[in-house]
Every structure is written in C-alpha cells, then in structure tokens.
Amino acid sequence: MKMEKPRELAQWLKEEGSGLFMAGEMCNEIEFNGKSLLDLAADIARGLGLPVAATGNTMRGLRERGIERVGRLMAAEVGAFMRSGWGDPITAERPSTLLLLGYSPGVARRLVTAVTDARTAVLGPAYVEEATCSLPDLSVKAWGQYLDELAQAVKQGA
Amino acid sequence: MADRLVNLGGSQVNISKVARDPRGVEDLLAEAIGEDWQENRFLQFDERLFPYADALDMAEWDGFLLERYPPLYPSLQRECTDCPLGPCSLGVGRCGLGLDTYQARLSLRRACRGCVTQIADSRELVDYALRNFGPDHPISMGQQQDRSDYTAIGVLTGQHVSCLGELNIALSYAEGQMAKLFASSYTVTTGAAALEGTVFHAGSLLMLAQDAAEFVKMSCLGFTNAADKNLEDLIEYPTATTQAGMGGLEAGKPVIAFVGDSVLAAHETVGLLLHQGLAEKVEVGGVGPAGHDIIRFYEQGRLLAPMTQAAKFLHTGLADVVVASNGCLTLDLVGETARTGSRLIWVSPQPLGDLPDRTDDPAEDTAADLLNGAQGAVIRLPQKAAEVAVKVATGLKREGTHLPGEAAIKNEAGRCRDDCDACFRECPNSLPIGTALRSIAGGEPDAFNRVEEGCFFCHRCQEVCPENIPLLDIIAATLKRRAPQDRFIIRAGRGPTSRSESSSYAFGSMWGNCPGKAYIAGCGDAKYLGDLSWIARELVSRNCLVWVAGCAAAEVGRYYDSEEDKHLYQLYTAEAQPRNLMNCGGCTAHAHMLDESQKYSRTGSAISHYANLSETAERMYNLFPQALIIWGALPERMYTIAAAFARVGVPVIVGPSSAFSWDRYLVANKWDWQHWFVHETWGGRKRFIEPTPKHLIVPVETKEEAVTLFSTMTMRATDLRDSRQIRLETYTEFNEKFFGGFPDDIQFYISSDWELPLRYKGKLLKYLADSKGWETQRMKILKARHPDGRMLTLDELAKDYSARTMHVTYIPRLISQVPEGGEVNK
Numbered sequence: 001m002k003m004e005k006p007r008e009l010a011q012w013l014k015e016e017g018s019g020l021f022m023a024g025e026m027c028n029e030i031e032f033n034g035k036s037l038l039d040l041a042a043d044i045a046r047g048l049g050l051p052v053a054a055t056g057n058t059m060r061g062l063r064e065r066g067i068e069r070v071g072r073l074m075a076a077e078v079g080a081f082m083r084s085g086w087g088d089p090i091t092a093e094r095p096s097t098l099l100l101l102g103y104s105p106g107v108a109r110r111l112v113t114a115v116t117d118a119r120t121a122v123l124g125p126a127y128v129e130e131a132t133c134s135l136p137d138l139s140v141k142a143w144g145q146y147l148d149e150l151a152q153a154v155k156q157g158a
Numbered sequence: 159m160a161d162r163l164v165n166l167g168g169s170q171v172n173i174s175k176v177a178r179d180p181r182g183v184e185d186l187l188a189e190a191i192g193e194d195w196q197e198n199r200f201l202q203f204d205e206r207l208f209p210y211a212d213a214l215d216m217a218e219w220d221g222f223l224l225e226r227y228p229p230l231y232p233s234l235q236r237e238c239t240d241c242p243l244g245p246c247s248l249g250v251g252r253c254g255l256g257l258d259t260y261q262a263r264l265s266l267r268r269a270c271r272g273c274v275t276q277i278a279d280s281r282e283l284v285d286y287a288l289r290n291f292g293p294d295h296p297i298s299m300g301q302q303q304d305r306s307d308y309t310a311i312g313v314l315t316g317q318h319v320s321c322l323g324e325l326n327i328a329l330s331y332a333e334g335q336m337a338k339l340f341a342s343s344y345t346v347t348t349g350a351a352a353l354e355g356t357v358f359h360a361g362s363l364l365m366l367a368q369d370a371a372e373f374v375k376m377s378c379l380g381f382t383n384a385a386d387k388n389l390e391d392l393i394e395y396p397t398a399t400t401q402a403g404m405g406g407l408e409a410g411k412p413v414i415a416f417v418g419d420s421v422l423a424a425h426e427t428v429g430l431l432l433h434q435g436l437a438e439k440v441e442v443g444g445v446g447p448a449g450h451d452i453i454r455f456y457e458q459g460r461l462l463a464p465m466t467q468a469a470k471f472l473h474t475g476l477a478d479v480v481v482a483s484n485g486c487l488t489l490d491l492v493g494e495t496a497r498t499g500s501r502l503i504w505v506s507p508q509p510l511g512d513l514p515d516r517t518d519d520p521a522e523d524t525a526a527d528l529l530n531g532a533q534g535a536v537i538r539l540p541q542k543a544a545e546v547a548v549k550v551a552t553g554l555k556r557e558g559t560h561l562p563g564e565a566a567i568k569n570e571a572g573r574c575r576d577d578c579d580a581c582f583r584e585c586p587n588s589l590p591i592g593t594a595l596r597s598i599a600g601g602e603p604d605a606f607n608r609v610e611e612g613c614f615f616c617h618r619c620q621e622v623c624p625e626n627i628p629l630l631d632i633i634a635a636t637l638k639r640r641a642p643q644d645r646f647i648i649r650a651g652r653g654p655t656s657r658s659e660s661s662s663y664a665f666g667s668m669w670g671n672c673p674g675k676a677y678i679a680g681c682g683d684a685k686y687l688g689d690l691s692w693i694a695r696e697l698v699s700r701n702c703l704v705w706v707a708g709c710a711a712a713e714v715g716r717y718y719d720s721e722e723d724k725h726l727y728q729l730y731t732a733e734a735q736p737r738n739l740m741n742c743g744g745c746t747a748h749a750h751m752l753d754e755s756q757k758y759s760r761t762g763s764a765i766s767h768y769a770n771l772s773e774t775a776e777r778m779y780n781l782f783p784q785a786l787i788i789w790g791a792l793p794e795r796m797y798t799i800a801a802a803f804a805r806v807g808v809p810v811i812v813g814p815s816s817a818f819s820w821d822r823y824l825v826a827n828k829w830d831w832q833h834w835f836v837h838e839t840w841g842g843r844k845r846f847i848e849p850t851p852k853h854l855i856v857p858v859e860t861k862e863e864a865v866t867l868f869s870t871m872t873m874r875a876t877d878l879r880d881s882r883q884i885r886l887e888t889y890t891e892f893n894e895k896f897f898g899g900f901p902d903d904i905q906f907y908i909s910s911d912w913e914l915p916l917r918y919k920g921k922l923l924k925y926l927a928d929s930k931g932w933e934t935q936r937m938k939i940l941k942a943r944h945p946d947g948r949m950l951t952l953d954e955l956a957k958d959y960s961a962r963t964m965h966v967t968y969i970p971r972l973i974s975q976v977p978e979g980g981e982v983n984k
Contacts, residue, residue, distance in 0.1 A: 025814075025859040026588055056859035060898035072897050074867070075818075076857050079230050080825035087829025089902065104588040107818040110232035126583040130234065139579040140593060 001133040006146050009121070010153035012133060013048055013099065016119060020095035021045040022078060022111075024102030025056025026124075032144030040147045041101050042067050044123070047154030050099065051091045053078055058102065075103070079114035099123060100131075101147075123147065164188045167197035177207040177769070186317050190768035194306055199764055204971035207769040209316035210331050213339065213359035219772035220355035220805065222968045226833070227824035227854035229354050231261035240344050255347045262353035265822040266343040269360035270336065272798030273367070275484060276746070277332055279419035280367040282506075283374040284322070284329050286422055286540070290378070293323030297377040299753075300385020302656030308756040308767045308774070310365035310749055310802075316769030319373070329370045332363045339363075354822065361802030362771070364795070368749035375746070376653055379425055381454040382743070384652040389659065389733070398649040398727040400453050402461040402712045404476060405645030406443075412478045412551040413441045415462060415471075416448035417491070419745070420483030423505045424448055426544035427481070428456045440551050445471055446485060446681075446709055450744025453650040461648065464682025464709030466790050469615035473634035475500055475559060476641065479551045481543060484508065486681075486745065486793035495533060497560055501550050502534030505543045510536060517542065525549035561635040562628070564603055570632065571598040573625045581619035581629065587612050587685045587815050591619050591629065610636040611687040614792065614816075648715035649727040651707070651743025655754040659734035664761055667703060667783065670880025672736040673888040674783035674872030676702045677751045677808065679799060680710035684790035684814050689861045691717035691726055693787060696865045698730050698739050700888055705751045707742040710789060714739070748799050751786075755808050758782050771806070772969055779807025780836075780966060783872035783881060785851070787864050788812045797821070800855050809851040809871040811864050817857040824854035828903055831945035836875055836966035842973040846945075847875045847961050848906040866892040870907070875961045879912055882962070887915030890922065905930045909960045910952055911939050 003009040013019070023041045030037040038058060042065035045052045051069035054062050059072045071090035073081075078098065081087060086094035097119040100108050105126035112120040112131045119132040125143040128134040138146060162173040162184050171191050173180045180187055187207055199205060208215040238260050239245045241253065248257040255263075287295065297319065299307065305318045311328045312318060319325045339356050346353050375381040382396055407413055416424045424444060431437045443460030444452045445468045452459035463471045465487050472480065472489065475498030482491050484506040492511040495502040504510040516524040516535040521542050524535050528550045537543040562570065574595040581591040589609045597605035610633050620629040667675060676697045683689050694714035698704045706714050717726040730739040734754075742750040759765040759777040767774045778784075786803045788796055791812055797820060800810040804824060812820065827833060828849035835846045850873040858864050869888040877885070886907060893901045905926060908914065914922050919937060926932040926939070933941040933949065941949040944959055956962065967973060 029588070030590075054897075055863075057862050057896060060896075063898060071902060072893075074856060074858055074863060076230065076232075076823050076825050077853075079232065080823075080853075081827050081829065083228075083230070084827040084830055084833075087827060089829075104586065104815060105583055106586050107815060109234060110818050113234055114230055114232035125579070137580075137583060139577045140582060140590075141576055141579075 002127055002136050003133050004136055006149035007153045009133065009135070010150055013121065013154065014157070016097040018091070018093050018095050019048065019050045019097040019099060020078070020091060021048070021050040021052045021099045022075065022101070023052055023054055023058045023062060024075060024100070024107070025058065026104060027058050027102035028056065028061060032140070035144070035148070037102060038062065039065065040151055043151035044101070044147070044154055047151060053090060056102070075107070075111055076114070079111065082115055082118060097121065123150070162188065164191045166191060166195055166200060169197050169200060171195070171200060176205055177209060180209070183209045183316060187769070189318070190316055190766060194766035194768055196764040196766070202974050202976050204975060206971070207316060208771070209769040211314055211769065211771065212335070213356040216359065216771055217352070217355060218969050218971070219775055220358050221351070223805070223854060224351040224354050224824070227826050229258070229262065229265070229350060230823045230825050231258065231821065232818070232823070233261045233264060233821050235260070235264060253347050258350035259346065259348055259353060261821065262350040262357070263343050263346065266339060266353055266357050266360065268794050268821050269357045269798045269801055270340050270343060272794035272796070273360045273364040274336055275419065275486060276364050276371075276795060277329070277336055277367045278484060280329055280371040281333070282420060282422065283371050284326055287322050287374045287378045288326060291322060293321060293326065295322045295378070296320060297322055297325055297373045299373070299376070299654050300383045300656060302385045302387070302658055303654060304657055306760050306766070307657055308753050308760065310362060310369045310753065313756070313767045313769070313771045313774060314362055314366055318768070325370055325373055328366065332366045335359070335363050357801050357822070358805035361798050361800070361805055364798045365749045365752050365802045368746040369753070371746040372653065372749055375421070375451065375454070379421070379455060381451070382651060382653050385654045385656040387656070389656070389662070392656075392659065392733040393731045395652055395732060396650045398647055398725070400457075400461065400648050400650045402646050402648045402715060403644035404462055404471070404641040405643055406460050407441050407476065411439065411441045412554065413443060413476060414479045414481060414547050414551045415477035416444040416452065416481045417446065417468060417472070417489065418483035418485035418506070419447050420505055421448055421451040422540035423481050423483070423543040423547070424452050425455065426540045427547055428452070428459070430544050430548050434548070436548065436552065440548065446487070447745040450651055450708070450711060450747070454743055461712050464713055466614050466682030466684065466709070466792055469494070470613065470634055470637055472500070473498065473615065473630060474561070474638040474641065476638070478554050478556060479503065479547050481505060481547050486795040492534070499556050501528045501554065503543050503547055504534065504536045505538060505540060507538055521545040521549065525553070529553050560631070561638060562631050567632050567635060568598055568603070570627050571595040573627055574599065575625065578624060580622040580624065584618040584622045586616060586618070586819070587614070589613060589685070595627070606632060606636045607640065609633065610640065612685040646716050646718065647725045647728060648712050649732055649741050651711065651741050651747050652732065653743060653747065654750045655734050655757070660754065660757040661761055663703060663734045663736070664758055666736055668878060668881055670878070670884050672701050672703065673869055673884050674702055674785065675755070676704045676868060677755065677784065677786040677803070678704060678706045678710050678714060678789065679708045679748060679751070679786060679796070680713075680789035681792040681796060682709045682790050683713050684816055688716055689814070690714045690789050693789060693861050693865060694739060695726055697868065698737060701736045703734060703736055704739045705742055705754065706740070707747040707751050708745045711741045711743070745795070752802060752806065752808070755782075755784055755803070756806055773972065775806040776967060776969060776972070780876050781874055783874060783877070783885065784808050785868050785871040786810045787868060788817070789814070789861075789864070791816055804854045809853060810855045811858055811867050811871065812855065813858040813864050814860060820857065823856055825856050826853055828852045828906065836961050836968060837973055839965040839967050839972065840974050845961050845966070846959050848873070848959075850875060850907070862892070862896040866896060873907055876964055876966060878963055879910060882907065882913045883915055886913060887918065890915060890918045900925045905932070905943070906945070908942070909956050909962055911937070
C-alpha cells in the first residue's frame with residue numbers, strides 16, 4: 001500500500017497497538033536542512049509511543065534524544081526473533097507491526113521479506129511493494145518534508 | 159569383500175567398519191589410519207571415515223548446525239520458473255516445491271556459481287602444471303607442514319596429496335560433486351534445511367579447489383610460502399614493502415593490467431619482461447585476485463585495486479593493455495576497453511563478445527593488429543598472450559582521455575534536478591549522488607569524492623537518471639583525479655601457516671591474552687574507504703591474531719599512522735601470534751585461512767582430519783575462539799566462502815550494505831534459552847549452555863557492529879576462565895565505546911566472579927544487580943538468575959547452565975562408548 005499523505009500514514013500507524021520501530025544506520029547519515037534523520041526517527045517513535053530497535057550505530061544517538069525504550073539489535077535478528085517466539089526484552093510481546101526507517105530501499109525490501117505474520121511499514125524514500133505500506137518514491141527534499149509532517153501528525157494524534 | 163585390518167597401537171581397525179564402502183580407497187584409508195589416527199580416540203568413540211564425501215555424508219554435522227541456526231530467507235523471488243510446468247507462484251508449486259525449499263535452491267545456485275568459477279580456474283592451473291611438469295611432480299604446502307596438517311582436500315577425500323597426479327584426482331572429485339550439487343539446485347522439492355547442507359558442501363568444495371590452486375602456485379610457479387620458512391624468519395615475511403594502489407604506477411611507463419582469476423599469463427609476462435630486460439620499462443599490475451598473485455612472485459608488481467573497484471578502474475583507462483580472464487565478477491571488458499582505447503587480451507577458453515580468436519596466429523601479427531587499432535583478441539595460450547601483451551604495451555601510443563574535465567562535469571551537474579534523486583534511491587550503498595552533483599554545480603568540484611569512494615560502478619544510477627547525466631564518466635574522472643594519491647604499503651601474501659607456528663600460538667591464543675582469531679575477507683572496501691583497515695586495526699591492536707586474504711588483504715593496509723610514518727602492515731609483525739597481522743594472499747589463499755582455522759583439532763585433540771569433517775568441525779566449533787568478517791562482499795564467491803567457514807564452526811559476520819542482498823542467513827534466537835544445549839561426551843547428559851556463537855552467518859550494517867559482534871562470536875561453550883574474561887572485556891569495551899552501555903545479553907556469558915574483567919568488574923556487578931536482578935555483595939556475585947527465572951548460586955548455575963571447560967558433543971556417535979568404570983570392547 002502506497003501512502004501518499006503523511007496524515008494517512010500516521011492514522012494507519014496509530015491503529016496498530018504492538019509495534020516496534022527499527023532505526024537503521026542511514027539515520028546517522030542523512031540530514032535535511034540541519035535536522036538529521038535520527039532526529040525524525042526519535043520524533044516519530046516518541047509520537048507513536050513505540051519501543052525502538054536501534055540497529056547499526058543508532059543506539060547512542062537515540063538515547064541522547066531521550067528515547068528510553070530502546071534496545072540494540074542487529075537488523076537480521078529482528079526477523080530471526082520474530083519467527084521463533086520473540087523474547088527480546090525491548091518489548092514483552094512479539095510485535096505485530098514493524099516500522100523501518102534508516103535502511104536503503106534494497107535493504108528494507110530484504111528485511112520486510114524475511115518477516116512473516118506481521119505488518120510492515122517502510123519509511124524510506126522509495127516505494128517498497130513488499131511492505132504492507134510504504135512511502136512513494138520521493139526526492140531527498142520531499143522525503144524530509146514527508147517525515148517532518150509525519151512526525152507532526154503522530155505527535156498530534158494524527 | 160575381505161576385511162582389511164590396519165594396526166593401530168595395540169588395536170586393529172577394520173576399514174570396512176569405519177567406512178561405508180571403502181572399495182577403491184582402501185590404501186589411502188589405511189594410510190590415514192596408520193599414520194594419523196590416535197588409538198585412544200578409536201577405542202573411546204565410534205570413529206567413522208567419509209572418503210570422497212557426498213554432501214549427505216556430512217548430514218550428522220550439517221543437520222545440527224542448521225537446526226541451531228535455521229535459514230532465514232530475505233529473498234524477493236516468490237515465483238519458480240525452474241521447469242516447464244511453471245511458472246508457479248509459491249505457496250506450493252505443482253511439483254510440491256515450497257517457498258523455503260525454493261529459496262534454498264536459489265541459495266544453492268548462488269553457492270554453485272561462487273564455486274564453479276574457482277574450480278574452472280583451478281582446473282586451468284592443474285592442467286597447465288600437468289602439461290609442463292608431469293603427474294609425478296611433487297607438490298607441498300611447505301617443508302614446515304606435515305601430513306597431520308589440515309587441508310580441505312584431506313578432509314573431503316581422505317587423500318594426502320603429494321604430487322600433481324593426486325591433486326588432479328582430488329580436483330576431479332570436486333568437479334563431479336559440483337555437477338551433483340547443480341542438479342540438486344533444480345530437482346530437490348522438499349527439505350530446505352537439508353538443501354542448505356549442500357550449500358555448505360559447495361563451500362567445502364570451493365576450499366578444495368582453492369587448495370589445489372595454491373598447491374600449483376607454490377609448488378610450480380614460485381609463489382611465496384611461509385611454511386617453507388623457519389619460525390624466526392616469519393616475523394617480517396614477506397617484508398612490508400609492496401606498493402599498493404593506483405598511485406604506485408610510474409608516470410610515462412606503459413601499464414599492463416591483469417584482471418580476473420588466471421595468473422598464468424601474468425607469470426609468463428613477468429618471465430618475458432625479465433628475460434628481455436624490460437622489467438624497468440613496463441609496469442605490471444593486477445586488479446583483484448590477479449594483483450594479489452603477481453606480488454607473490456614479482457617484487458616490482460603492482461596491486462592496483464580490489465574487485466569492488468575493478469569496473470571503475472577499467473573505465474579510467476589507466477591501463478594500456480588489459481589481460482583478462484574469467485573471474486569472480488563479470489565485467490564489461492569489451493565495452494570499457496572500447497571506450498578507453500585500452501587493448502584487450504582475453505585468455506580464458508570461453509568466447510568474449512566479437513573478439514577474434516587469435517590463439518593460433520603468430521604473436522607478431524596479432525600484436526601488429528592491436529597496435530594498428532584492433533580492440534582486442536582472444537589468445538588462450540598464456541605464453542603467446544604474454545608475448546603479445548609485451549609487444550603491444552611497449553609499442554602503443556595512446557593520447558587523450560574520454561573522461562570529462564572539470565568544466566564539463568560542472569556543466570553536466572547543472573542539469574541535476576532537486577525534485578528527483580532517483581539515483582539515490584537506486585544506489586545499493588545509498589550514496590548521496592544527486593546531492594553531490596548539485597554541490598558541484600554550486601561550485602564545489604570535490605563534492606563527488608565521497609560518492610566515488612563508495613561506488614561499486616554498478617551502473618544503476620546512470621540507468622535511472624532521467625536527464626541522462628553521464629554519472630559513470632564523472633565517477634571515473636573523480637577516481638582518475640584521486641589515483642596519484644591512492645598509494646600505500648602492504649605485505650604481499652605469505653601462503654600457509656606452518657606447523658611450528660600453529661603449535662606455538664595454540665596456547666597463546668587460549669589462555670587469556672587474546673580475544674580471538676580473526677579472519678578478514680571481502681572484495682574491497684564498500685561504502686567507506688578505510689573500513690577494512692579500521693576493522694583490522696581495532697582487532698589486531700587488542701591482541702587478536704588477524705589473518706587476511708583476498709581483496710580485503712590489500713585494503714586493510716590503507717591505515718596510515720602519521721606519527722610513526724607507517725602503514726598498518728608496517729606497524730604489526732607477521733607471525734602467527736597474538737597482535738600480528740598476516741596476509742595469506744589472494745582469493746585462493748582463503749583456503750589457507752580455513753586450513754589454518756582447523757589445525758587445533760589435530761594439535762590439541764588428536765582428531766585426524768582425513769575424511770573426517772564432522773568431528774574436526776565440531777571440535778573447532780566447541781572450543782576455538784575464531785570468527786570470519788567478510789566486508790564489502792560482491793560476487794557469489796564470497797557467499798560460498800562464508801558457507802565453507804560456517805560449516806567448520808567458524809561463524810561469519812558480513813557487511814555492510816551489500817551483505818543484505820544475500821539469499822540466506824543463519825541466525826538464531828539468543829533469548830530462546832532452551833534452544834541452546836550440548837551433550838556431555840561421557841554419559842550423554844544434556845546440558846543447557848549460553849547462546850554461543852549466537853549466529854552462524856549474520857549481516858551487520860556498520861564496522862562497529864562487526865567488531866563488537868566478533869567479540870561475542872569468539873566465545874565458545876567450553877571456554878576456559880581466562881579466555882572468557884578477555885572476551886567479556888573486549889565485548890564490554892566495544893559496547894561502551896560504540897553504543898554507550900553494557901550489552902543486554904552479557905549475563906548469559908558469566909558463570910564466575912573470576913570471569914568478570916577487572917576494569918569493568920564493579921560497574922558490571924552493579925549492572926547485573928540493577929538490570930538483571932542478580933544478587934551481589936561488594937565484588938562478589940551471590941546469586942545469578944538462570945534463564946528459566948530461578949536464582950542460583952554460581953556453583954548451582956555452573957552445574958545447570960554451563961559446559962565451561964567440559965568435553966561435550968552434538969553428534970550422538972561421539973558420546974563415548976566406554977561404560978563407566980568398564981572395559982573398552984573393540
């Protein structure tokens with residue numbers, strides 16, 4: 001499902017209870033006019049009240065941004081834990097929705113394909129048809145604007 | 159069939175009882191038993207031999223690994239087109255094929271592709287050696303190796319090879335096995351895990367083929383061999399004086415660049431240049447495996463670039479003559495040389511584009527045609543290819559460049575739109591291509607440097623650019639501008655590890671002053687230039703023994719210490735001891751790393767490796783602290799190499815971005831504590847243990863994740879106390895340094911106060927008390943929490959949840975047959 005409007009996506013995300021936000025290394029690499037992708041990841045996760053699986057080197061930055069429910073995982077571990085009953089203390093129950101931000105489109109496609117029995121939302125700049133829902137293809141500038149609006153929308157309760 | 163008995167100490171071994179069908183191989187089995195077995199093991203265990211093994215012969219071990227680390231398939235292919243009944247959308251196909259099994263088929267196909275190019279290269283070498291030296295020509299891994307030293311050939315066939323004729327038989331076995339595996343990749347319909355066992359087998363066959371290639375290179379072509387040296391000579395062997403990088407090329411000299419696996423034409427070319435007194439007038443270099451091979455027999459050779467940079471290097475046109483062969487990566491050789499005006503000589507037996515086959519033509523005629531403008535030729539005889547290459551290189555006049563200058567680049571960059579960024583979305587490394595272009599247009603001519611360094615030249619950005627901006631030309635022009643500064647010093651490959659080395663480091667690496675043995679491989683740096691040298695330095699400076707091979711072996715040398723005025727290879731010595739950095743050689747030298755990784759089963763546990771993979775691998779998996787890091791993997795060969803190492807108990811960490819395109823990972827769930835257990839060798843009691851190694855093949859995004867994971871992947875269920883302490887110290891240090899806290903799973907790995915690293919002891923005890931609910935008092939642990947929730951004293955925990963220092967097994971037949979207090983009955 002292609003989510004053209006940030007507010008629609010915010011609404012969709014809010015509908016689901018037990019989610020897990022995955023923040024990948026690209027969060028440390030991208031900046032939009034002085035705001036980093038990691039800032040936006042923290043804002044969105046906070047707005048949705050979701051625990052964060054910090055993959056790559058995002059753990060320290062997320063803590064510095066005040067995210068408390070954060071644990072360090074490797075991206076592939078999420079798929080492995082999901083198929084075998086979960087168990088990671090970052091969240092007591094197996095997540096029913098995964099949100100991915102900070103992964104290249106190719107990596108995100110692979111990660112969502114490895115996950116079964118869960119909804120997936122990819123917040124990268126390219127449409128990922130294997131995900132349950134995804135942003136459309138966007139330029140870097142438009143992607144930053146989209147995520148900014150999404151962060152505002154989830155903060156305001158969509 | 160008459161019984162064949164072999165004397166072993168005071169016992170006799172009946173060959174037909176230890177091997178299923180020994181017909182035709184009785185002599186080699188008798189030799190292996192008589193010369194390499196230990197009577198004590200034979201008396202205690204159900205010893206078996208699997209000469210010239212099929213994949214299924216290893217099922218007892220492969221099955222354990224694949225149950226502990228079930229395959230995870232992040233594959234995008236959901237439709238099978240393997241047979242005329244299809245295509246079938248999976249689900250379940252018309253033949254009963256399920257999705258997981260189909261993914262396993264794809265995994266096997268990928269592994270076969272990785273293996274078969276190496277087998278082809280090894281076959282070319284063996285045939286060349288047989289023609290030139292004859293089947294009785296002696297071959298050896300070195301004077302300081304003996305028949306007890308592990309080789310992939312010995313473990314799969316049972317054969318100790320000592321001449322070219324025997325090597326030929328071993329390679330023929332691998333070729334036959336490869337045909338079976340390839341057939342399986344189209345015919346097996348059920349059982350993904352079993353099929354993944356055949357992926358392991360493809361890995362083992364690849365190592366056999368690489369062993370075969372190394373035998374020829376060292377015994378027939380004069381390559382370096384550390385196992386021919388005395389221990390005291392190895393500290394600086396070979397000396398770290400080899401020039402690497404494109405900047406080493408001397409301006410004004412013609413350049414012959416060898417690309418691909420085959421080294422024969424390069425070997426002939428160097429011989430010819432030396433014979434004709436032209437060595438000072440022509441630069442001979444290699445890209446990828448060819449480059450690593452050249453510097454093992456020719457001190458003036460240049461190692462120009464790793465395979466991740468091969469296509470980009472060709473596009474620069476820096477080479478006057480490109481001598482190319484089949485290799486690990488498919489390159490657009492015809493297109494690139496047509497663009498640059500470099501002359502192309504193709505030496506492999508397959509056709510290449512429309513290049514004429516000039517193998518039977520006089521070298522003078524072919525050279526004249528190339529000098530007069532012909533683009534290239536197929537010349538399948540190495541000696542003739544060398545003759546033509548030298549004539550063309552010394553006679554060719556090339557002028558100008560097809561690459562755009564600074565003004566033209568700025569002009570092209572000005573057409574980039576900020577509402578697009580299709581290139582960024584398509585780039586597998588997520589390089590900020592559009593942003594960099596717009597910066598160039600805005601007056602920052604160096605803005606593309608970062609993009610160029612992380613680019614594999616996959617072409618995707620240019621293909622999707624709606625403005626048709628010539629991105630490849632811009633990237634290559636950026637590289638060409640950087641080329642003069644691209645120079646660093648490395649140590650050429652050394653070949654194998656000698657017996658005396660492996661015996662001397664065995665205890666040094668086990669007793670608490672070494673976090674583990676690190677093997678580093680890969681096709682070159684990936685997204686960031688310098689990652690590989692950073693990884694190597696982090697590990698070697700923490701007292702690891704670090705072995706490198708393949709294209710990664712050069713890239714680790716990039717680190718430069720300005721205070722010492724030395725590159726990494728100059729900073730660390732090269733003997734097999736903690737805090738040393740050893741370059742084994744090019745791509746075929748990965749076999750030396752794997753052979754080295756398996757030595758301790760024989761050295762420390764008296765396990766003969768001949769036709770005996772399961773037992774050898776299990777010992778290494780249980781005991782020895784080692785892991786392989788593959789960085790910047792591109793071709794399928796790395797996928798197969800990973801399978802080879804994983805099968806023998808060496809866990810594999812792959813990264814960064816390109817690793818996520820692999821078809822299969824072997825990852826487990828550390829939190830599922832009942833998943834992790836062993837059996838005591840004496841009595842067979844089941845014991846739960848900590849999750850270690852916690853994965854078998856796993857991708858990571860960053861170099862920091864890689865080294866941190868390495869520090870737990872080297873923990874083993876039967877670790878000694880002091881060695882566990884240093885691994886915990888490194889694991890804790892990396893976690894604090896890179897991620898700002900203690901690892902959330904550290905409680906699994908502690909079974910004694912004495913294992914807590916001294917510099918973190920107080921903090922760790924507090925963390926265990928506050929975060930994990932352990933009871934502590936001052937600097938002591940009073941009670942620890944068992945994963946099932948019970949609070950136990952450490953003595954109780956050790957009895958219930960640990961196998962530290964014990965002798966354990968996963969293979970039922972290796973539970974001792976000796977009854978308690980009873981007599982051996984064999």
